[in-house]
Amino acid sequence: MQETAYAKINLALHVRSRREDGYHELETLFAFVDRGDTLLAKRAEQDQLQVVGEFGGALDDPFGNIVMQALGSLPRPDGLAITLEKSLPVAAGLGGGSADAGALFRLVERAQGLPDDWRQRAAKLGADVPACVESVTCVGRGTGTDLEPIDSDLTGTPVLLVNPRVPLATGPVFKAWDDKDRGPMPEGTAREIAEAGRNDLRDPAISQCPVIAEVLAALGKSEAWKVEMSGSGATCFALFNDVEARDAAARAMPSDWWQMAGLLR
Known part of the structure; x- marks a missing residue:
């Protein structure tokens, strides 16, 4: 199986306040580009991750990678061997890691479906991950995890x-x-x-x-x-x-x- 981890951009990002828990109250318009990282997956006895590509060297700890964390957050009968081709720069404002996790959720959904509480599981991985799972234009509030659909007149821009x-x-x-x-x-x-x-x-x-x-x-x-x-x-x-x-x-x-x-x- 193959899945693209679509690059995330914020068409608007309004920071409203600093919260007591250290996070911030945000209002943002998420949008996604039709290109990004690539994940290849095949069934395996246990979960595995190989990172390649131009920016693969920046992710030298496979166990700390959000893709492995995403794998661990989803119940599955079999393991998955993932090859992540890292084409998006790291720490770049593109939701690269979150996009990778979102693509992993879509791979698991295709293979066996997602649990009903997948949004909560995704949010625990990062504030952008729930939006990146669906990878469609939407409004994000709270820390970015409270999502509202919006009809996009920008598709194809x-x-x-x-x-x-x-x-x-x-x-x-x-x-x-x-x-x-x-x-x-x-x-x-x-x-x-x-x-x-x-x-x-x-x-x-x-x-x-x-x-x-x-x-x-x-x-x-x-x-x-x-x-x-x-x-x-x-x-x-x-x-x-x-x-x-x-x-x-x-x-x-x-x-x-x-x-x-x-x-x-």
């Missing part, structure tokens, strides 16, 4: 992801947030939310990783109608009205930056 090849941990970015509530996420269609929304973690992330500002500036010179940072960074994205404009922007990016071009699901 050309998107370009760009990362300066600098990993950026989520914790320090949230810690650098200034505790100012800048207002709720707007209402409307997915495109209207994307156009009017913001990412409240952009400035905190730039304070930790200044090159993000350079990536945003480079994308801002393109014909994109939306340019923003995803999640807690450092990956930025640009949305376009046509593939030709997206591909022209991709050619203009510095060759030492990572990039991935695709379409929104």
Whole structure:
């Protein structure tokens, strides 16, 4: 069996407050690109994980990998041998690990179905994991695990992801947030939310990783109608009205930056 771990982006990310449990109250619009990591699975006597690909070297502890944690969270009669081809950069604001876990849930669902409480099991692995299991445009509230469906008028939108090849941990970015509530996420269609929304973690992330500002500036010179940072960074994205404009922007990016071009699901 094969499954794609679709790259997650936040078309808007409004941080409303800091919670007593150390997490934050969020309002976000999740969207997913039609490309990402790849998981290959076959039945085995016991669970196994092999990580390959461009960014596979960043995940050198298979037992600490979220894919193995996801395997352990789901009851199954047989083991699964997983080969994870890591094409998405690590600690990049793309939900890479969460996307991998989401793809693993879909593999198990295909093989035997998921338990009724799969959402709770997914949430224990990470705040983005429940959204990544379904990998469709949706609104996330609370810590990001309270999901609301939204009809997407952005499906098929050309998107370009760009990362300066600098990993950026989520914790320090949230810690650098200034505790100012800048207002709720707007209402409307997915495109209207994307156009009017913001990412409240952009400035905190730039304070930790200044090159993000350079990536945003480079994308801002393109014909994109939306340019923003995803999640807690450092990956930025640009949305376009046509593939030709997206591909022209991709050619203009510095060759030492990572990039991935695709379409929104």
